[in-house]
Amino acid sequence: MKSFLKNLGPGILVSAAFIGPGTVTVCSLAGVNFGYSLLWALFISVLACVVLQEMSARLGLIYGKGLSHCIREELKNPVIRLFILFLIFTSIVIGNAAYEAGNITGAVLGVEAVFPSLSYNIGSFRLNFWSLIIGATAFILLFLGSYKKLEKVFIALVFLMSLAFIITAILTKPDISAVLKGFVPGSLDEGLLTVIALVGTTVVPYNLFLHASIVSEKWRGEKYLGVVRKELVFSIFLGGLVSMAIVVAAAASNIEEIESAKDLAAGLEPLFGSSASIFLGIGLMAAGITSSITAPLAAAFVVQGCLGWKSGMQAGKFKMVWMLIIALGVIFSSLGIKPVEIIKFAQITNGLVLPVIAIFLFWIVNKKEVLGKYRNNLIQNILGVIIIALSIFLGAKSVLSVIQNF
Structure with missing residues (x-):
């Protein structure tokens, strides 16, 4: 056990990246609007996440470089390479800036479920001081912390929010x-966008870049493959x-509409009193802080690989990227837009971008020149094709659904 925890x-x-405010919000919306009936979609999303993240981790371990760096090296045609890297660069960096706003906003919702609001109106602009504090916390942890220090912080925060949310669910005494x-698949017509959001909040496109990069920072060589897989599946x-x-x-809360963590806490109070606000607040705050660190970190790794910069978390250019993402996140989170709308939009966008990123990962991990004997086997390819086909199908259905609503 000691050896496992060490790894x-x-x-x-x-896990810290996908158990963010987006997960809390989308899962709460799924529970409030559809009860337990979409648990099957969440379970399939978790399985898909394991398959794709294993490919990403294997790439980082054996090849020793991140996914964007690998794509840059393996795309030989300069025009195609420039186009693809530009597509990845813009979708991940711009997307993560919006995602960061949701992360910081979510952390603020968690704080405000326990502590009073701290905001100041400047004309039509509303400045939330909690947003500044959360952003500053993410900045300090990234600026001062080495990778090993960050690991310890994340492990503590992930276990803290895990306990908070699991205890909350147990206390609701659900109908088993x-x-x-809820794990029996139902119709996709009902709650389609919520299903896509559940996929988008679990199989996060930027995590495919982040995982390969951080595995290459921690380990190097095939002897660690078993450790990488066990740690991944557990997490x-x-x-x-x-x-x-x-x-x-959320399904047990018996509330009809949710705007923030306070709404969910209020719905749970009849079940186990005012402690609902504390449990949910702590969980959401921890989720927001962890994700507000991983989103800028992932964006920095993507830019580093796309532009071919010198690797290393301490490089000046690397730091400049995550600083910019945090700054944009703080600004966007203070604009007064409804936080639930920001977060849900980010998750749906993730679900639509996922097929594109997954296809590139699938292509890379099947190249003999890259992974040699550790490239995908038949079973991994079958699972990969199924996941990519499913994500394309869901994305296409969501686009058609939006068009039909106009």
Whole structure:
């Protein structure tokens, strides 16, 4: 057990990234609007996450470089390479700036569920001081912390929010038979955008870049492949359990509409008193802080690989990227837009971008020149094709649904 805990790290960072405010919000919306009926979609998302993140981790371990760096080297045609890297650069960096706003906003919601609001109006602009404090916390942890120090912070925060959300779900005393029925797949027509959001909040496109890079920072060489896989499976399934706990708690809340963590806490108060606000607040705050660190970190790794910069988390250019993402996140989170809308939009966008990133990862991990004997086997390819086909299908259905609503 001591040896296993010592090897926790990259997988925990991935869990920390996808158990963010987006997960809390989307899973809460799924529970409030559809009860336990979408648990099957969440479970499939967790399985898909394990498959894709294993490919990413294997790439980082054997090849020793991040996904964007690898794509840059393997795309030989300069025009195609420039176009693809520009597409990845813009989708991840711009997307992560918006995602960071949701992370910081989510952390603020958690804080405000326990502490009073701290905001100041300047004309039509509303400045939330909690946003500044959360952003500053992310900045300090990234600026001062080495990778090993960050690992310890993430492990502590992930276990803290895991306990908070799982205890919350247990205290709601859900109907176990109803929960189990939720794992039986139902119609996609009902709650399609919520299903896509659940996929987008679990299989996060930027995590595919982040995982390869941080595995290459921690380990190097095929002898660690077994350790990488065990750590990954444990971390992702822990994250999935937390997501399901949030759905269960929200389904038992008996509230009709949710705008913030306060709404969910209010719905749970009749079940176990005012401690609802504390449990949910702590969990959401921890989720927001962890994700507000991983989103800028992932963006920096993507830019580093796309532009061919010298690797290393201490490089000046690397730091400049994550500083910019945090700054944009703080600004966007202070604009007064409804936080639930920001977060849900980010998750749906993730679900639509996922097929593109997954296809490039699938292509890379099948190249003999890159991974040699560790390239995908038949079973991994079958699972990869199924996941990519499913993500394309969901993305296409969501686009058609939006067009039909106009």
